[in-house]
Amino acid sequence: MMDKHYDPKAVEAKWYPRWEAQGCFHDDPASGGKPYAVVIPPPNVTGILHMGHALNQTIQDVLVRWHRMCGDNTCWMPGTDHAGIATQNVVEKALRKEGKRRQDLGREAFIERVWEWRKEYGGTIVRQQRKLGNSTDWTRERFTMDEGLSAAVAKVFCDLYNKGLIYRGNYIVNWCPRCGTALADDEVEHEPNNGNLWYVRYPVVGSENDYVTVATTRPETLPGDTAVAVNPKDERYAHLKGKKVLLPLTGREIPVVFDDYVEKEFGTGVVKITPAHDANDFAVGQRHNLPQVDVMNDDGTMNARSGYEGMDRFECRKAIVEDLEKGGYLVKIEPYQNQIGHCYRCHTVVDSRLSKQWFVKMKPLAQPAIEAVRKGEVSILPKRWESVYFNWMENIRDWCISRQIWWGHRIPVYTCACGHEWASPTAPDSCPKCGAGTTAITQDPDVLDTWFSSWLWPFSTFGWPKKTAELDFYYPTADLVTGADILFFWVARMMMAGYEFMGKAPFKNIILHGIVRDAQGRKMSKSLGNSLDPLEVINQYSADALRFSLALITSMETDTKVDMSKFEIGRNFGTKLWNAARFLQMNAEKLGDFSFADYANDTLVLDASLLHDDDRHLLLKTNHVCAAMEAALKKYRIQEGALAIYDFAWVDFCDWYLEYAKGDLNAEDAARRRQVMALLADVYGKILRLLHPYMPFVTEEIWHQLGYCSEEASIMRAPYPTGYTTGQQTAWGLSEEVLAYVETKRELITGTRSLRAEANVPPALAVNVLLHPANSSLEAKLSRDIDSLKAAIRAEAITFITEAPAKAMPSKLLTAGMVYLPLEGLIDTKAEAEKLEKEIVKLQGFLKGINAKLSNEAFVSKAPEAIIQNQRDRKVELEAQIAALEARKSAL
RNA sequence: GGGGGAUUAGCUCAGUUGGUUAGAGCGUCUGCUUGACAUGCAGAAGGUCACUGGUUCGAGUCCAGUAUCUCCCACCA
Numbered sequence: 001m002m003d004k005h006y007d008p009k010a011v012e013a014k015w016y017p018r019w020e021a022q023g024c025f026h027d028d029p030a031s032g033g034k035p036y037a038v039v040i041p042p043p044n045v046t047g048i049l050h051m052g053h054a055l056n057q058t059i060q061d062v063l064v065r066w067h068r069m070c071g072d073n074t075c076w077m078p079g080t081d082h083a084g085i086a087t088q089n090v091v092e093k094a095l096r097k098e099g100k101r102r103q104d105l106g107r108e109a110f111i112e113r114v115w116e117w118r119k120e121y122g123g124t125i126v127r128q129q130r131k132l133g134n135s136t137d138w139t140r141e142r143f144t145m146d147e148g149l150s151a152a153v154a155k156v157f158c159d160l161y162n163k164g165l166i167y168r169g170n171y172i173v174n175w176c177p178r179c180g181t182a183l184a185d186d187e188v189e190h191e192p193n194n195g196n197l198w199y200v201r202y203p204v205v206g207s208e209n210d211y212v213t214v215a216t217t218r219p220e221t222l223p224g225d226t227a228v229a230v231n232p233k234d235e236r237y238a239h240l241k242g243k244k245v246l247l248p249l250t251g252r253e254i255p256v257v258f259d260d261y262v263e264k265e266f267g268t269g270v271v272k273i274t275p276a277h278d279a280n281d282f283a284v285g286q287r288h289n290l291p292q293v294d295v296m297n298d299d300g301t302m303n304a305r306s307g308y309e310g311m312d313r314f315e316c317r318k319a320i321v322e323d324l325e326k327g328g329y330l331v332k333i334e335p336y337q338n339q340i341g342h343c344y345r346c347h348t349v350v351d352s353r354l355s356k357q358w359f360v361k362m363k364p365l366a367q368p369a370i371e372a373v374r375k376g377e378v379s380i381l382p383k384r385w386e387s388v389y390f391n392w393m394e395n396i397r398d399w400c401i402s403r404q405i406w407w408g409h410r411i412p413v414y415t416c417a418c419g420h421e422w423a424s425p426t427a428p429d430s431c432p433k434c435g436a437g438t439t440a441i442t443q444d445p446d447v448l449d450t451w452f453s454s455w456l457w458p459f460s461t462f463g464w465p466k467k468t469a470e471l472d473f474y475y476p477t478a479d480l481v482t483g484a485d486i487l488f489f490w491v492a493r494m495m496m497a498g499y500e501f502m503g504k505a506p507f508k509n510i511i512l513h514g515i516v517r518d519a520q521g522r523k524m525s526k527s528l529g530n531s532l533d534p535l536e537v538i539n540q541y542s543a544d545a546l547r548f549s550l551a552l553i554t555s556m557e558t559d560t561k562v563d564m565s566k567f568e569i570g571r572n573f574g575t576k577l578w579n580a581a582r583f584l585q586m587n588a589e590k591l592g593d594f595s596f597a598d599y600a601n602d603t604l605v606l607d608a609s610l611l612h613d614d615d616r617h618l619l620l621k622t623n624h625v626c627a628a629m630e631a632a633l634k635k636y637r638i639q640e641g642a643l644a645i646y647d648f649a650w651v652d653f654c655d656w657y658l659e660y661a662k663g664d665l666n667a668e669d670a671a672r673r674r675q676v677m678a679l680l681a682d683v684y685g686k687i688l689r690l691l692h693p694y695m696p697f698v699t700e701e702i703w704h705q706l707g708y709c710s711e712e713a714s715i716m717r718a719p720y721p722t723g724y725t726t727g728q729q730t731a732w733g734l735s736e737e738v739l740a741y742v743e744t745k746r747e748l749i750t751g752t753r754s755l756r757a758e759a760n761v762p763p764a765l766a767v768n769v770l771l772h773p774a775n776s777s778l779e780a781k782l783s784r785d786i787d788s789l790k791a792a793i794r795a796e797a798i799t800f801i802t803e804a805p806a807k808a809m810p811s812k813l814l815t816a817g818m819v820y821l822p823l824e825g826l827i828d829t830k831a832e833a834e835k836l837e838k839e840i841v842k843l844q845g846f847l848k849g850i851n852a853k854l855s856n857e858a859f860v861s862k863a864p865e866a867i868i869q870n871q872r873d874r875k876v877e878l879e880a881q882i883a884a885l886e887a888r889k890s891a892l
Numbered sequence: 893g894g895g896g897g898a899u900u901a902g903c904u905c906a907g908u909u910g911g912u913u914a915g916a917g918c919g920u921c922u923g924c925u926u927g928a929c930a931u932g933c934a935g936a937a938g939g940u941c942a943c944u945g946g947u948u949c950g951a952g953u954c955c956a957g958u959a960u961c962u963c964c965c966a967c968c969a
Contacts, residue, residue, distance in 0.1 A: 579929035
């Protein structure tokens with residue numbers, strides 16, 4: 001017997017290792033079939049599971065499990081990302097506790113230390129992913145620093161290098177002084193900053209009282225100025241042509257240059273130019289051949305050239321402002337809000353800094369990736385992201401790929417003492433040019449941006465550059481599911497790598513979902529302390545509840561707001577299913593030799609002569625829900641699918657059909673009892689399978705508890721239900737008329753219950769009900785269903801009447817007809833009259849609208865016939881109803 | 893500065909190509925420990941679909957504008 005209460009903790013802990021051990025997540029190219037491959041966005045190896053992962057992976061697992069049940073050859077590739085800067089930061093932090101820096105260990109020992117860390121703690125997130133129920137094929141798990149993936153990185157670098165698509169250059173890059181490395185443009189987060197605009201006077205050389213005033217937000221870079229610039233059209237400064245100004249505090253003379261870059265309206269119209277510390281100034285400097293004076297060190301302190309050696313950059317800012325003031329150079333200070341960049345890893349204020357870095361030329365790589373989306377070879381959902389993608393790709397800038405850290409793929413560029421430089425996927429023994437040995441050869445000290453390995457993920461994980469069966473079979477992968485926040489970082493770059501190295505798209509569909517936010521709509525973050533821990537949700541409610549609730553509340557179009565209470569939806573649904581299963585099990589046992597295994601394969605046979613319309617209604621609705629699920633999942637409308645199965649299981653199956661079936665399950669007719677049970681088993685089995693992709697654990701548990709499959713088998717490989725065949729439907733007499741009739745009957749039930757409640761009839765009291773049916777055929781049908789009808793509305797008797805009763809009594813107008821409650825004692829005729837009047841006014845309102853439409857020449861001539869007929873039918877119906885209500889009212 | 897998104901019940905959100913009386917969950921109110929389920933059942937209240945105009949026989953849905961909120965991109969010192 002099933003337990004009275006479902007225990008998700010025990011059940012989830014039991015199934016996952018079993019699935020994994022039995023190879024349920026594993027498919028092989030050799031077994032053929034239609035490939036369905038998905039690569040997981042690899043989480044950082046330092047990461048811990050957050051709600052974003054839970055959402056992202058729920059969507060993927062729904063798709064993957066669905067495809068697997070549809071019989072596809074499925075591969076969901078798991079793995080982690082070595083996350084260069086983030087991981088190095090974590091290990092350095094640990095070192096600091098021991099009072100050491102990475103430099104104290106040296107490069108090799110430090111890297112060794114990171115690997116140790118990875119061995120010990122790197123498994124956290126993949127353990128946590130298992131708690132979610134991800135059906136990832138763990139036998140294929142990859143890490144971006146694996147040997148194979150590293151080989152792919154080296155080959156890609158060398159190929160691009162040899163093609164001339166990788167170059168080294170002295171450029172302004174974003175520099176994080178805390179991480180001590182360059183950052184790519186998109187690794188910098190701009191945030192508003194309440195700063196100042198300092199107005200500083202620069203004397204003009206050669207004239208007594210003439211000076212220019214520049215406005216700057218970063219006075220500490222002043223010692224690095226090598227010019228001031230004005231707009232050539234700015235007449236205020238035309239006289240400065242060929243002049244020099246004196247750089248305050250330094251005594252250096254710097255030229256005045258004329259450049260369109262300067263906005264006349266901003267500040268004073270004069271800009272100080274610091275080519276070594278600002279991207280724009282760098283460009284101006286190039287145009288005017290200005291020297292570049294770097295005044296800072298790697299760690300954000302000032303260097304000797306600044307004259308403030310060793311001082312922190314922000315301290316120096318204060319010091320310089322003070323010195324300027326003392327020297328009489330400071331004109332004024334205005335509060336000013338601008339955007340300043342922060343490191344996306346450690347949030348330190350990023351500096352623009354001149355340095356030598358490696359870059360990838362992106363324009364040639366972007367072209368095929370743009371074409372692919374334009375031609376529809378790859379589609380992006382929701383579609384609106386396409387324009388964002390195009391916009392970025394068409395304005396793409398070169399990618400700074402070198403990082404001045406130690407943890408990562410070291411740049412495979414070697415330099416010989418003879419001056420020769422070349423790229424090699426493996427460490428060279430000698431210089432290919434002069435033949436000198438290893439002692440003369442040095443490797444570039446930098447490592448590659450982490451994304452330089454993850455952009456290869458869709459094929460490097462399948463073994464590339466080796467030719468493997470997996471690569472051949474699963475590439476291009478099918479769907480890529482990720483948050484829109486890494487569209488540029490990752491998705492766009494994978495597109496480029498796919499076309500460049502494989503000659504094919506990496507995936508066919510890109511599915512972008514929103515971000516998970518807190519109840520107030522804020523991003524979840526550690527600093528705000530508003531993060532919900534998925535593991536805590538699993539602990540409190542179960543993984544199934546987490547998954548189902550997320551699926552149900554997440555629309556593809558917008559971000560998702562969650563709070564703890566949202567997960568009750570999934571938990572309650574799981575409980576509902578569990579209890580329905582218990583009900584089925586109890587009734588099956590009463591029958592004796594009933595086996596659910598006979599109903600696991602969609603081969604239901606029914607005796608049509610024993611079928612009731614409510615059975616047919618359920619069968620029809622089952623067909624509908626199967627179709628709805630397929631349609632929803634095909635369109636990646638995960639939420640729609642969740643809603644469809646939720647509604648069907650809860651409302652149609654439990655609320656209506658189970659209640660209806662109770663009567664027959666307790667009746668004398670053994671054949672009928674058995675058939676109802678068969679029907680229940682068949683439909684419930686479909687519910688479990690339809691739902692399994694969303695709630696894998698509870699569905700598997702019930703599938704086994706009821707005995708739909710053998711001990712060793714799994715619902716994971718049971719066929720996904722497609723609904724009943726047309727042959728079955730015809731044999732069973734399923735039709736739209738049946739559907740309409742049962743809906744009418746249900747309205748009668750609901751309406752009568754409502755009438756009882758309004759009339760304050762005690763729930764337990766069986767009453768007599770009079771029904772004046774809308775038509776005779778309905779009366780005939782309802783007569784056949786009279787027992788279940790009586791049970792549903794707790795009626796002692798239901799009497800069909802042909803005319804309205806003379807006595808005043810509570811009544812209600814329904815599609816099925818007019819229902820009366822012949823109650824003992826007095827009824828409030830005044831209240832009753834008011835109620836009727838209200839109803840009449842409402843119906844007359846509708847009727848007026850319909851009459852207006854029907855008498856509108858344009859409507860009648862232009863609207864489709866079906867719509868017009870619909871309105872005509874409605875009009876007749878309304879008129880009859882109003883007449884009935886009027887009659888009732890006058891009878892009071 | 894450029895671009896996107898959102899605005900529907902007290903709250904969180906559905907609403908597919910325009911077509912009967914706009915839906916769900918939660919919350920609220922009333923009543924139920926009825927033989928699967930109180931993590932439940934039955935019933936009820938609650939909406940000028942942000943605003944203005946347009947297209948249309950017909951608009952929550954399409955178009956334009958306005959307002960508020962949000963996100964992304966961008967080199968204004």
